[in-house]
Amino acid sequence: MTEADRPVDNGVNVEALIAAREALSEAPEAAQFKWRAACQWKNGTHSHSSVESFFGLGEEQRHKRTFSFDADHPEVFAAEDNGATPVEYVLVGLASCLTAGVASVAQNREIQLRSVTATLEGDMDILGILGADTDARNGFEGIKVTYDIDADASKDDIEALVAQSQKRSAVYDIITNPTNVSVEVK
Amino acid sequence: MTEADRPVDNGVNVEALIAAREALSEAPEAAQFKWRAACQWKNGTHSHSSVESFFGLGEEQRHKRTFSFDADHPEVFAAEDNGATPVEYVLVGLASCLTAGVASVAQNREIQLRSVTATLEGDMDILGILGADTDARNGFEGIKVTYDIDADASKDDIEALVAQSQKRSAVYDIITNPTNVSVEVK
Numbered sequence: 001m002t003e004a005d006r007p008v009d010n011g012v013n014v015e016a017l018i019a020a021r022e023a024l025s026e027a028p029e030a031a032q033f034k035w036r037a038a039c040q041w042k043n044g045t046h047s048h049s050s051v052e053s054f055f056g057l058g059e060e061q062r063h064k065r066t067f068s069f070d071a072d073h074p075e076v077f078a079a080e081d082n083g084a085t086p087v088e089y090v091l092v093g094l095a096s097c098l099t100a101g102v103a104s105v106a107q108n109r110e111i112q113l114r115s116v117t118a119t120l121e122g123d124m125d126i127l128g129i130l131g132a133d134t135d136a137r138n139g140f141e142g143i144k145v146t147y148d149i150d151a152d153a154s155k156d157d158i159e160a161l162v163a164q165s166q167k168r169s170a171v172y173d174i175i176t177n178p179t180n181v182s183v184e185v186k
Numbered sequence: 187m188t189e190a191d192r193p194v195d196n197g198v199n200v201e202a203l204i205a206a207r208e209a210l211s212e213a214p215e216a217a218q219f220k221w222r223a224a225c226q227w228k229n230g231t232h233s234h235s236s237v238e239s240f241f242g243l244g245e246e247q248r249h250k251r252t253f254s255f256d257a258d259h260p261e262v263f264a265a266e267d268n269g270a271t272p273v274e275y276v277l278v279g280l281a282s283c284l285t286a287g288v289a290s291v292a293q294n295r296e297i298q299l300r301s302v303t304a305t306l307e308g309d310m311d312i313l314g315i316l317g318a319d320t321d322a323r324n325g326f327e328g329i330k331v332t333y334d335i336d337a338d339a340s341k342d343d344i345e346a347l348v349a350q351s352q353k354r355s356a357v358y359d360i361i362t363n364p365t366n367v368s369v370e371v372k
Contacts (some may be wrong), residue, residue, distance in 0.1 A: 012231060032309070043289075118225040163369075184330070
């Protein structure tokens, strides 16, 4: 079998996703998911978060194992740097969401990927979070994502892949559009 | 020394943060930070991200060590569940940002914290990301954060702590307000 004859395999089960789309369109209540995280304060700005259960397909679900994450502020913020900074977790979420989308769309379009890397950079004026400049927002002024993709496709087709991934990305939507967050004290 | 005499210590160096606010207000170019992540596709929806360098205080900075994260989709999405789901990373970022803020504000207000836990839940209609319902957004319909805080303070003071943390939180701002994201292919 030559390379051209080999079926495209990016490790994404597109048939299952298409079947899920059909099944869930007919049973929309099963498409209602709840994603969760729990966070425990350690000391200073250091916290420990865990991700284990979620709800979907009409019932409680569980990851294969519990995923644990330390977060902290860096030493230049007079903290201990015991983990990634919270805003860096947002960049990891965006990078991984868009990258999963690139692989899924490539599989659906029968484009074989060889390598995909993304570098992300978010600009922030920290006078905002320090409360020193009311014109500076607390969050990122903007985020730049740069993809370097080696695939059996033209530059135009690769750009179209990335554009379609953005169009269907949960985290891209969360960051670029407002999401309501309610915060309560028990 | 009785408990009442003991100085409040939540492990946050508030004096250093106040000094930084004054110094950076006079040298605002040093307050321009760039936060970064890099992401490498592994297979299917599985990717590996790393967080190592950032820019701030006018120069390149480095975390004490490289923080690494696997992300994937769960088995109910016909994937291998090799890491937390991208949207769960967003919840971890929000939880850790608000929690670091609670500790910092408590220190500044001389409130001794004993324990702080947050539970987060984000609702999502996955017909959005599946492209099956144009009325369903890709991201969270909403996020609920619930704090359980044991501290030397009244319920009102604890609620005010959490409210001030929201007001100064980078990730809360990123999620509740639109942020521009540009995506390019090299």
